[in-house]
Amino acid sequence: MVYKSEFLEQTVTYSGDAISVRSLEELIGGERLRQNEQVDELTRMHQRNSDLQSALVQEMDRLRQLSQELQKSRQGQRNKLADMFTWLPWVKSSATTRRSIEDLLRRQFEMSSMRLREAADFADRLDASKIDLYDEIDRLNRKIIESAHNEETAAARVLELRDAKVEVEGELLLAEPSTSHERELSAKLDRIRRLLAEHTTKLKLYSTAEDRLAALKKNTRQLVETIAHLQSDITRYVTAASEKLDLVAGQIQAIGAAADAANVVLELKQSLDAMTESLNLTTQFVVETQAYFRDNVDTMIDDLDLYDEETELALSRNLAFNESFDELDVEHALTSALASQIDALEEFDDEVEFHIPEEVKST
Amino acid sequence: MTEILPGTQIPSRNLVDTQADLYIDNFRKIMRSARLNSQYPDGRALAEHAGVFSSQVHRGLYKGLEIDERTGLPTYKEWTRAQTDITLAAKQIVSLGSRSAMVTKAAQHPDSAHSRNLARYDYYTEINGTQMAPLGSMNVVVRRVDRDRRLAHFHVVLDKLDASGVFVRYSIDLAQQGDAAVASVDGRDLASQSDNFHALIYQFTSLDAEFMFVKLASMAGLQVERVIKGTVGPFFLDWMQAPAGLEISPDGFVATFGLDMAAVDVEATRNNDPLAPATDEKTRATYAQVASKLGYRVFKDRKFVCPHAMVANVRAFAETRGTRNVVYGV
Numbered sequence: 001m002v003y004k005s006e007f008l009e010q011t012v013t014y015s016g017d018a019i020s021v022r023s024l025e026e027l028i029g030g031e032r033l034r035q036n037e038q039v040d041e042l043t044r045m046h047q048r049n050s051d052l053q054s055a056l057v058q059e060m061d062r063l064r065q066l067s068q069e070l071q072k073s074r075q076g077q078r079n080k081l082a083d084m085f086t087w088l089p090w091v092k093s094s095a096t097t098r099r100s101i102e103d104l105l106r107r108q109f110e111m112s113s114m115r116l117r118e119a120a121d122f123a124d125r126l127d128a129s130k131i132d133l134y135d136e137i138d139r140l141n142r143k144i145i146e147s148a149h150n151e152e153t154a155a156a157r158v159l160e161l162r163d164a165k166v167e168v169e170g171e172l173l174l175a176e177p178s179t180s181h182e183r184e185l186s187a188k189l190d191r192i193r194r195l196l197a198e199h200t201t202k203l204k205l206y207s208t209a210e211d212r213l214a215a216l217k218k219n220t221r222q223l224v225e226t227i228a229h230l231q232s233d234i235t236r237y238v239t240a241a242s243e244k245l246d247l248v249a250g251q252i253q254a255i256g257a258a259a260d261a262a263n264v265v266l267e268l269k270q271s272l273d274a275m276t277e278s279l280n281l282t283t284q285f286v287v288e289t290q291a292y293f294r295d296n297v298d299t300m301i302d303d304l305d306l307y308d309e310e311t312e313l314a315l316s317r318n319l320a321f322n323e324s325f326d327e328l329d330v331e332h333a334l335t336s337a338l339a340s341q342i343d344a345l346e347e348f349d350d351e352v353e354f355h356i357p358e359e360v361k362s363t
Numbered sequence: 364m365t366e367i368l369p370g371t372q373i374p375s376r377n378l379v380d381t382q383a384d385l386y387i388d389n390f391r392k393i394m395r396s397a398r399l400n401s402q403y404p405d406g407r408a409l410a411e412h413a414g415v416f417s418s419q420v421h422r423g424l425y426k427g428l429e430i431d432e433r434t435g436l437p438t439y440k441e442w443t444r445a446q447t448d449i450t451l452a453a454k455q456i457v458s459l460g461s462r463s464a465m466v467t468k469a470a471q472h473p474d475s476a477h478s479r480n481l482a483r484y485d486y487y488t489e490i491n492g493t494q495m496a497p498l499g500s501m502n503v504v505v506r507r508v509d510r511d512r513r514l515a516h517f518h519v520v521l522d523k524l525d526a527s528g529v530f531v532r533y534s535i536d537l538a539q540q541g542d543a544a545v546a547s548v549d550g551r552d553l554a555s556q557s558d559n560f561h562a563l564i565y566q567f568t569s570l571d572a573e574f575m576f577v578k579l580a581s582m583a584g585l586q587v588e589r590v591i592k593g594t595v596g597p598f599f600l601d602w603m604q605a606p607a608g609l610e611i612s613p614d615g616f617v618a619t620f621g622l623d624m625a626a627v628d629v630e631a632t633r634n635n636d637p638l639a640p641a642t643d644e645k646t647r648a649t650y651a652q653v654a655s656k657l658g659y660r661v662f663k664d665r666k667f668v669c670p671h672a673m674v675a676n677v678r679a680f681a682e683t684r685g686t687r688n689v690v691y692g693v
Binding site for chain 2: 102103106107109110113114117118125127130131246249250251252254256
């Protein structure tokens, strides 16, 4: 068969952009750059994941410790509740700071919620990165398939051209030298050589592109697997932490208020004890003074006529006694009011079965 | 759900979809209609804070809204969730990156992390800078300082989502002599509140204004002028247990706003709060004695917001309790 000129003029269509050594290097360079960025992003994510997880672990551990210490406090055991809030940045020290346990628990909860939200958002970002990387694999696969197709097209063309070259070379051997036929065959052979060189180069380039893209895809797949592991880890942890916080959320105020109520009761009890003691002393004093008045009132009235210094002194003493009796009334009223509030608090206390430890009561 | 301590689990109901949105719409209308002055928790901040719960704002990122069955208000967990998101919004917007890239990716992957991230981006953008109702904060301002008498007059405001589930604002005017029981005053007459005072007020928020007055007055060096406790809640919803005699129509609600005041400048002691807990005679008599000595009087009041159709019912309820209250219809 003699290859006609039409065969040589046939256009071979390769899919995608035209390929050259330079364009292949640019393509691979671009893909590498993209992958390096992904690796950098992964490194940052790894670090962020590690920071978030350790922060979350710390917060959860604090909540767990708080729960344990509250439990101990409830059971009247020695506990470290007062020391537990020094980890909060705004608490100066357990020794110098007296704060509401409800307030502290809530601040701790709000801080933990913040960490959890950051971690949950981060898990979604990892998920999005995973999708991006799968898209990247899809894109690389399309390029790999495209290169493979082009490689096959180039190979087929090279084979055709090689066959054509062999045939034209054979014809050329038989042709009369320097005839127009010989010249035509020679020109055809040159054209075949040129096309063969072009398509052989393309064949090599597409083959190289396919292999290099496949290597890049392997790296991307490793990246996506790493991110999937990261995401799975953080999602598992976030879910567990979220359940824990949900459990705490519904109860934290009541627990804090109950703990505070115990403190309040204790404080009121102490102030009542102190007040009762001073009340007893004052009452004794008043009783004794009144007895004195009763014994001496007649003499004092007789002496009133005198309006001397002694009388004035007795009158001012009497006024002082009356004032202290008034004060006593106020103290008594205050005591009763506080006692009523204690009763109310103790009812609340009973409801949550929050007992004041005996050793605390006695302090 | 497991209880950490017995009796501490708050009873709650989860409102979903349109129920939750209807609740938030009503909540915002109620707060606008309630006309709360500065003695109450900040109504505008509460309405803005609650707006974050709307599904149109959070774009389906959260499932439903948990309501405290004792008060008809969102639970502490929900308020904290909104507070967390508002606080983190600016930072998260930056970390989420370009919105236009997210739009493209979300279009390519509907119902994926990309569409969630886009929703989250828009959510954070919408709530960024939203005013929040404080869940627990105290502010102490110096009113005047009498250096000769070593007397400092303070105005104290404590805002809190109380353990009882209602929002509380305590406004206290008092004078402190000598040491820093309440706060220390620097050379520029700025107050720095003491931790002990903060803890003291914080712990007593569930109790009434009169108790707070007496408690503070019993502290050495303090002269109390006024204690006002303003509350937002409870809101009685149609599925909640309302006080006897107060009927809630289907889909109706009765929002209540209490004001409890113990002050030396109140003209006469009066209880105009139909929901005020009854006090036994002995305690009342004791309080009366203390009030007479300390020179304060107590005024309790409550106003209501409900649908127009329920206004007459709420007024009738107040009358049966011997009070006349402001009732706003929405």
